[in-house]
Amino acid sequence: MYSSGTASPIYRALPGPLHAILIAGTVPLFLGALLSDIAYFKTYQIQWSNFASWLIAGGLLFCGLALLFAIANLLGADRKAGRPLTYFLLVLITWVLGLLNAFEHAKDAWAAMPSSLVLSVIVTVLTFAATWLALTGLRSGDAE
Template identity: 60%
Template sequence: MAVTVNERSARAIQPFHAVLLAATIPPFLGSLLSDIAYASTYEIQWINFAAWLVAGGMVFTGLALLWGLVDLIRADRRRGRPLIYVLLLLATFVLGLINSFVHARDAWATMPEGLVLSAIVVVLAILATWLGFSSLRVGGIK
C-alpha cells in the first residue's frame, strides 16, 4: 500500500551510524564492570579486560563521532539537538581517551581514577546514544 512519508522522519539515523553509536555502550559498560571487579578482588585480569574494553569502546566512539561531525557539517540546521549530540559524543571521546591512558598505568595505579572515568564515560555514551537515536531525523540533508 502506498505510504506517505514525512520528509523529516525519513531522515532517521543512517543504519550503519546507528550500529556504531549503539556499539559504544557495551564495551564502556563492560569496562565499568571490570573496573568494579578489579577494585573489589585485586584480580589483575579484570583490569586487563577493562583496558581492552575501553580501547574497543573508543574505536566505535571515534567512528560515530566522525560520522556525526560530517552529518552536522552537511546539515541545514546545526544548532540544538544535533549539536548537543555531537558535543556529547566528543565529551565521551575525550574522557574515554584519558581513561585509556589511565588504564595504561600499572596495577592499582589505575584506581580510583579509572573506575570513576569508566562510570562517567558509560553515562555519556548512553546519553549520546539516546540523543542520537531520537534527534538525527530532524537534521535534514541537502
C-alpha cells in the first residue's frame, strides 16, 4: 500500500519470527521469576528462590539473543528512526538489570530480599515494555 502524499510505500521492520519468539519468550520467564520471588517472600520456602534463579537464567539467555537481533536492527535502521534505538536501549537495560538480579539471587535466599524482588519487578516491567515496542511496529501503509 502507498501512503497518502508519497509515491513510495512506508515499511516498518517488524521482528522476524525468531526475534519475535526470543523477545516474547522473555516475558513468561521474567514474570515467572517475579511470581517465584513473591511466593518466596510470602512462604519462606527456599525452592521458590531456586525457581526464580533458573527462570532468570532462561530470561537472560532469551534476552541476550534478542539483544543481538536488536543490535542488527539498529545497524540497519534509518538514522532518523528513534524506535530501533529505544528498543535496543530497553532490551540492553533489561538484560543488564536481569544480570544484576541473577547476582542478587546468587546470595543466600533471605539476604537477597527485598532487593531481588524489587529488581524482578523492574525487569518484568522493562521486558513487557520492550516486547510491546517490538511487536507493535507499524505495518506497510500505516501512518506514523
